[in-house]
Amino acid sequence: MSPHRDLPIGVFDSGVGGLTVLKALRERLPAESLVYLGDTARLPYGTKSAAAVSHYALQAAQALVSMGIKALVVADNTSSAHALEALRARYPGLPVMGVVEPGAAAAAVASAAGRIVVIATESTVQAGTYPRAIHNTRPGARVTSKACPLFVSMVEEGMTDGPIAEQMARHYLDPLFADAGDGEAGDCLLLGCTHFPALVPLLRRVVGPNVAIIDSATTTARAVEDLLDNRGLAATRTPEQARVRYLATDAPERFARVAGIFVPWTIAADTVEMVELG
Template structure:
């Protein structure tokens, strides 16, 4: 296999990063994708920054051992705390997270400089989006809101209806409904990879004139640019290319929840169970998963 034909590696603490995988498939249909959900140790958000970095390096090590050409950290918490550790551990691999692409897109989209960020509690507490936005646009007015219930709604497939709308109104009222027209944000960053699934109900609640920034799609655009600049885009003329899914625990639950994130059916047989404690970058695949035909 030539370097060009190696897969793009993607990892997350669970299934949320599948929105990034889906965006990559739509943006780059000829690229092979290898996804790892560290389901045995989720959520990362309750762990210390040191532990998050250690987990991320272990997860990336397995993907590097499978021969990836680029690493996508499809986890906001790991993007906030582990990118430097990953680049130090694997200098031979280009790495991108989801926060910087989302921040860049938000700054480009906002005419007023008033930007709202919704995220999980750990990502909101870390202030990573605020820091990234202010590095690009120092005068930005940023309001952040933790919306952790959205994660459960996405994983249960409750993407519309009265429960989803009530949760959205409860969370977003302080950012939008309770603001006068001159102080309302004009841009909303979906700062968790679960949240794009709720985009229709979020658009209804915030109303017209607010741009939703999907960090999954902006990350896919960043990856396309990185591959082009490095000259390592796939030369495969047959698409869509294969997707492989790995999990560190409960492939059956992974498959069940993944069905809410992906536009094709998933069964437990399609998910390879892996052990990060035994993995190393030098190790090859122990038992290949069955590639998805999508």
């Protein structure tokens, strides 16, 4: 039995969007303790260069590793796209899981016709990581990537539904999912940003009932469960003994307030610890 199995799982994101992954982990793995770090001082990562994102991700990982973790979950899509290999190289003995690979694998299976639309931030789209990962599983898939930068601001402002939100969603998605009778419309929507699960009811209304919607958070939680089981790292504690710790690099009050958009429980501002990276 590994002496590390009751250490927490470290989770990091550029801000609060990765709480969708933390929520999925809590639901899937209730006995696991978790440490969540949101780099709120430098968000959003989605508009930064690949070099900057990799640098920030390595700093966030170092902060979590120094606290003692048994696995690292990169909840930020942009970091998963640009920094995953650097993180695995820096910490070769630490299991590192990103959100891109599990989401891509799930989309490749869920798409009946292989017409997959990935929506994400500009930086994640430019990285091209999702199409590559999808093609690794399903080489013949037709993958269309669409940057939807305004979705992030909408979610953080609580605009997850209503006429303005629907108009923006239709602006982004109608050209990709409208059925023109040519068989070219997408049949699977992959959410390539941790903010986007908050928009699922709206997105479902826009793309219709026959499109598969893949949330990388839930698929990542399943992948983490498999990873822990395969490495003998599943926790031995009871769910009642599991703990969640929250860290932020700036504005813990805003972290706590915006968190309510992503998780169904309350996070008190005075429980969010301030940390400095670098």
